[in-house]
Amino acid sequence: MGKFSFWPESASSFxxxxxxxxxxIGLVCLVFGLGVFLTVVGFAIKxxxxxxxxxxxxxxxxxPLEIFWSVVxxxxxxxxxxxxxVLFFKMSTPPAEALNFSVVGKQWMWKVQHPExxxxxxxxxxxxxxxxxxxxxxxxxLHSFYIPAFRTKIDAVPGRYTTSWFEPTxxxxxxxxxAEYCGLDHSRMIGKVVVMEPTQYTQWLKxxxxxxxxxxxxxxxxxxxxxxxxxxxCVTCHQTNGTLGPMLAGVFGxxxxxxxxxxxxxDETYVRESIMNPTAKIVAGFQPLMPTYQGQLxxxxxxxxxxxxxxxxQTGIQTQAEHRAENEG
Amino acid sequence: xAAVEVHDTPELQEPERRTYLNAGHTLSxxxxxxxxxxxxxMYLIAVTSFFLVGALFAALVRLELTTPAGDLLxxxxxxxxxxxxxxxxxxxxxxxxxxxxxxxxxxPIMIGxxxxxxxxxNLFSWYLFMAGGLFALSAAxxxxxxxxxxxxxxxxxxxxxxxxxxxxxxxxxxxxxxILTGLNFIVTIHTMRAPGMHWFRLPLFIWAHYATALIQVLxxxxxxxxxxxxxxxxxxxxxxxxxxxxxxxxxFQHLFWFYSHPAVYIMILPAxxxxxxxxxxFSRRRIFGYSFVAFSSLAIAIIGxxxxxxxxxxxxxxVYVGLxxxxxxxxxxxxxxxxxxxxxATMYKGSISYDSPMIFVLGFMGLFLIGxxxxxxxxxxxxxxxxxxxxxxxxxxxxxxxGGAIMGFLGGLHFWWPKMTGRxxxxxxxxxxxxxxxxxxxLTFFPQFLAGYIGMPRRYxxxxxxxxxxxxxxxxxxxxxxxxxxxxxxYLIWSIFYGKKASANPWTGKGLEWTIxxxxxTENFERTPIVMxxxxxxxxLEVKKVG
Ligand code: HEM
Ligand SMILES: [Cu+2]
Numbered sequence: 001m002g003k004f005s006f007w008p009e010s011a012s013s014f015x016x017x018x019x020x021x022x023x024x025i026g027l028v029c030l031v032f033g034l035g036v037f038l039t040v041v042g043f044a045i046k047x048x049x050x051x052x053x054x055x056x057x058x059x060x061x062x063x064p065l066e067i068f069w070s071v072v073x074x075x076x077x078x079x080x081x082x083x084x085x086v087l088f089f090k091m092s093t094p095p096a097e098a099l100n101f102s103v104v105g106k107q108w109m110w111k112v113q114h115p116e117x118x119x120x121x122x123x124x125x126x127x128x129x130x131x132x133x134x135x136x137x138x139x140x141x142l143h144s145f146y147i148p149a150f151r152t153k154i155d156a157v158p159g160r161y162t163t164s165w166f167e168p169t170x171x172x173x174x175x176x177x178x179a180e181y182c183g184l185d186h187s188r189m190i191g192k193v194v195v196m197e198p199t200q201y202t203q204w205l206k207x208x209x210x211x212x213x214x215x216x217x218x219x220x221x222x223x224x225x226x227x228x229x230x231x232x233x234c235v236t237c238h239q240t241n242g243t244l245g246p247m248l249a250g251v252f253g254x255x256x257x258x259x260x261x262x263x264x265x266x267d268e269t270y271v272r273e274s275i276m277n278p279t280a281k282i283v284a285g286f287q288p289l290m291p292t293y294q295g296q297l298x299x300x301x302x303x304x305x306x307x308x309x310x311x312x313x314q315t316g317i318q319t320q321a322e323h324r325a326e327n328e329g
Numbered sequence: 330x331a332a333v334e335v336h337d338t339p340e341l342q343e344p345e346r347r348t349y350l351n352a353g354h355t356l357s358x359x360x361x362x363x364x365x366x367x368x369x370x371m372y373l374i375a376v377t378s379f380f381l382v383g384a385l386f387a388a389l390v391r392l393e394l395t396t397p398a399g400d401l402l403x404x405x406x407x408x409x410x411x412x413x414x415x416x417x418x419x420x421x422x423x424x425x426x427x428x429x430x431x432x433x434x435x436x437p438i439m440i441g442x443x444x445x446x447x448x449x450x451n452l453f454s455w456y457l458f459m460a461g462g463l464f465a466l467s468a469a470x471x472x473x474x475x476x477x478x479x480x481x482x483x484x485x486x487x488x489x490x491x492x493x494x495x496x497x498x499x500x501x502x503x504x505x506x507x508i509l510t511g512l513n514f515i516v517t518i519h520t521m522r523a524p525g526m527h528w529f530r531l532p533l534f535i536w537a538h539y540a541t542a543l544i545q546v547l548x549x550x551x552x553x554x555x556x557x558x559x560x561x562x563x564x565x566x567x568x569x570x571x572x573x574x575x576x577x578x579x580x581f582q583h584l585f586w587f588y589s590h591p592a593v594y595i596m597i598l599p600a601x602x603x604x605x606x607x608x609x610x611f612s613r614r615r616i617f618g619y620s621f622v623a624f625s626s627l628a629i630a631i632i633g634x635x636x637x638x639x640x641x642x643x644x645x646x647x648v649y650v651g652l653x654x655x656x657x658x659x660x661x662x663x664x665x666x667x668x669x670x671x672x673x674a675t676m677y678k679g680s681i682s683y684d685s686p687m688i689f690v691l692g693f694m695g696l697f698l699i700g701x702x703x704x705x706x707x708x709x710x711x712x713x714x715x716x717x718x719x720x721x722x723x724x725x726x727x728x729x730x731x732g733g734a735i736m737g738f739l740g741g742l743h744f745w746w747p748k749m750t751g752r753x754x755x756x757x758x759x760x761x762x763x764x765x766x767x768x769x770x771x772l773t774f775f776p777q778f779l780a781g782y783i784g785m786p787r788r789y790x791x792x793x794x795x796x797x798x799x800x801x802x803x804x805x806x807x808x809x810x811x812x813x814x815x816x817x818x819x820y821l822i823w824s825i826f827y828g829k830k831a832s833a834n835p836w837t838g839k840g841l842e843w844t845i846x847x848x849x850x851t852e853n854f855e856r857t858p859i860v861m862x863x864x865x866x867x868x869x870l871e872v873k874k875v876g
Contacts, residue, residue, distance in 0.1 A: 005783065005795065006779060007782075007783065008782065008783040008784050017711075017716050018711065018714075021709060021712050022706065022712055022782070023710060025705055025706050025712070026706075028705075029702040029703070029705065029706075031439060031703055032697055033700065034691065035697065036669060036670075036673060036694075036698055037695065037698065038693065039673050040673050040676065040694060043673065043677055043681070044676065044683075044691065047403060047612070047676060047677070047678060047680065047681050048681055048682075048683070049613075049680045049681055049682040050680070053870065054613070054680040054682040055613065055680070055867065055868065055869065055870060056612070056613055056614060056678055056679050058614065058615050058777070058867060058868045059614070059617060059677070059678065060617075060619075061617050061619065061620075061621065061671075062617075062674075065618075065674070066618050066621050066667070066671075067543040069666070069667065069670045070498065070663055070666075072517070073662070073663060074660075074664045075665055077659040077660075077663070077705060077708075078659065079663055079707065080659065080705060080708070080709050081655055081656055081659045081708070082709045082711030082815055083711070083808055084708070084711040084713075085655060085656075085711070086711070086712060087653050087709075087710075088642075088648065088651060088652065088655075088710040088711035089652075089713070090711075091711060092648045092651075093648075105811025107488075110569035111559075120774035121567070140485075140488060141481075141483055141484040141487075141578075142481060142484065142487050142578060144643065144718060146718075146784070146786065148715070148783065148784025149699060149784075150715060151714065151715040152715075153642050153643050153714050153715065153717060153718070154645075154714075155504065155643050155644045155645055155646050157578060157579060157644065158483065158572045158573070158578060159572025159573075159577070159578070160572075160579075160645050162645045163332060175784065177784065177786045178786070179717070179718040179719070179786045179787075180718060181477050181479075181480075181481070181484070181788040182473070182484065183408075183475070183484055183488060183489065184405060184408065185404060186788060186789065186790070187399070187404070187786075187788075187789035187792065188404075188791065190793075214618045216635060219377075224694075228369065229463045245522070248422050267385070277575060294573070295573075304651055315870055
């Protein structure tokens, strides 16, 4: 954090890549801008009116010149586009080995949960050199999770999950800002990322953080999710050979066929919608029986349930399609 | 196009000459007028008053931001101040600035008509505008609004306290004024052109307003519906935008920017038209590449409808959608570049005089250049992830909307002031004001690019201390800028009473407006002019510069 400077701190693998594009566009603009500026100033001096009745030579225009100064800038901006696009693509595609943290924004704080279950508020402790993926949502209004030193930002949208990822490269403490205006204390919805050596991070995970020790539940989210699955009676319909509701093992991350004939990728947002607004998308072969859980589950609990459902697909349990094929065959 | 049938070669005017100004002196002769010129003046007074209100809020914001701590205003007041600043400046200053004032005054005259196509509708538009303004101002005094001018849901529809409905209503009603004005201009330009005034003889000011009017008519209804839905959701919880009611908060952003991106062109295109007129006149040159400049206005108006998604790169929009919007955004930069190059080329081998409006032109070119070029940083999607919602964006759009649009507006006001009032303003203060605005503007907004790149988010009441230096520079610059804006208000009003009488054509211009006396008679032209030349036919001059 520290003192005034003209350049933001650089603490993720994206930082220099974003800076490189910034410098490239900056230099192009400087050359172009100065070119136009000097031309105008030059003309302004050279062609100053000499007498009140001076009549200058009239020039209609010049087609080759028009083509030249349309096509050349077009080529240059397309290069900028391509560079920005490639970079964005990379920033939007977390690597498979990334650790998944969840972040919930609410007026006016950030709640974070580590994959192992540890929770913190307005702080994010992470190890150097480890790709980290954030799955983000909001409880109330829009927020935006912004870490200038990492050059990453993603909106926290109520009712949806967004993701962002980065790989921290430098130990230190950096700002977290809320970048989307969210009401009264928007400018106080700030926090810090603490980037640590991996050994320190393991240490920190073990010792806990005294300041947030009071935040309940440092269990892994999928474990809590499994309990919720029982408590909320999801099991009544979604048990292994249930006919009331589809089995959930192997659903996450796969395509689901809907009543309407569409297929849809079962991601976090889909699962969430299925819980909160079950009749919006009915799976082919089932009735719209499921009650809504709107208002009964907190954002944290939703994240835990989703983590559990996700874990069902990672433990090698057969997928729904395989199951059905077996039954039919 | 000066070689028209000009009959009464306007000598130094005898005081009894009937003009639109002395056609009636009562208040009702103004409030019930259907003369496009008087309506233009009434808009000018209204817009200037709103500008003062908006500037007052800006002053509060800048004062608060001189120190990192939120000490002068409470967070609540700060949020209300920047919201009112945005609402007033966008909907009640920038959008009507050039079209409603200069456009109203000049479009009929420039095409050789006696009035707009629907004079009563024109007056009605003014009343709608004033009604919208009163709604917005009453929002400020009945608790204020703290949603930002963007009214993002679900904050505005569910969470915000205060007079959101009144402010929304203000923008909604003013929107209809804008739609009707656009409609009026389109019909006027299509049907009321004088004999011989072909499309390609139209001054570029007209082309720019035509393109603007298209956006007003096609885009404004969308924002009207969007704001209405937001207000309905707030009042009746209908569940369009709030996810807990089954709505989609991002839908609001799509609808909002579908209008509001084109709206930024509503602000800048007319100013570009003003610049074309002035640069031609003060260089005594036909605009280089006339048809390229004309069509680039249309290209901007059309392509501008397909770039709204660049405000949503990090709003959970899909990656591919982001890429498509980035691509189209880069395309829309080209017509702006074409205009800039053609303006520069117009000066080549010209005969350039530096009367004060020309200083505003040069200022416009400098600021618009910076504003347009910094748009390229934001258009590059991978880079915008970092820049979005920081002060970099704040600086960018101020360069365009304030640096560009207001500079064009002020320049145009100086340029046509003699025509509108029949008086000359003093040159020296005008030149000083133009330079002060240019310098003050850069001092205010350039540091914000730097603050933005190091990560200062916008709409922050408090901020970490490392951003302070930029904010101090910005607040200091705002003082200079404020003086630059206040000066014209003083000497322009002074000139109405004490200024030298203006001749019909003080700048040796070529438009039809310079063929009629200053100030013009109510009917503009005694006899319908017949146009026999292209616009900007500076190969010969008949009128010697007087006064
Ligand atoms: C060269 C042409 C331009 C390009 C490439 C460009 C690009 C962009 C981009 C990508 C953004 C979104 C940034 C973000 O929110 O992260 C943006 C914001 C903005 N631009 Fe431009 N722009 C250009 C010209 C203009 C013009 C002509 C105007 C106005 C007349 C304008 C006014 C604005 C405004 C008002 C915003 C943001 C408003 C807000 O968030 O409140 N831009 N521009
Ligand atoms: Cu926030």
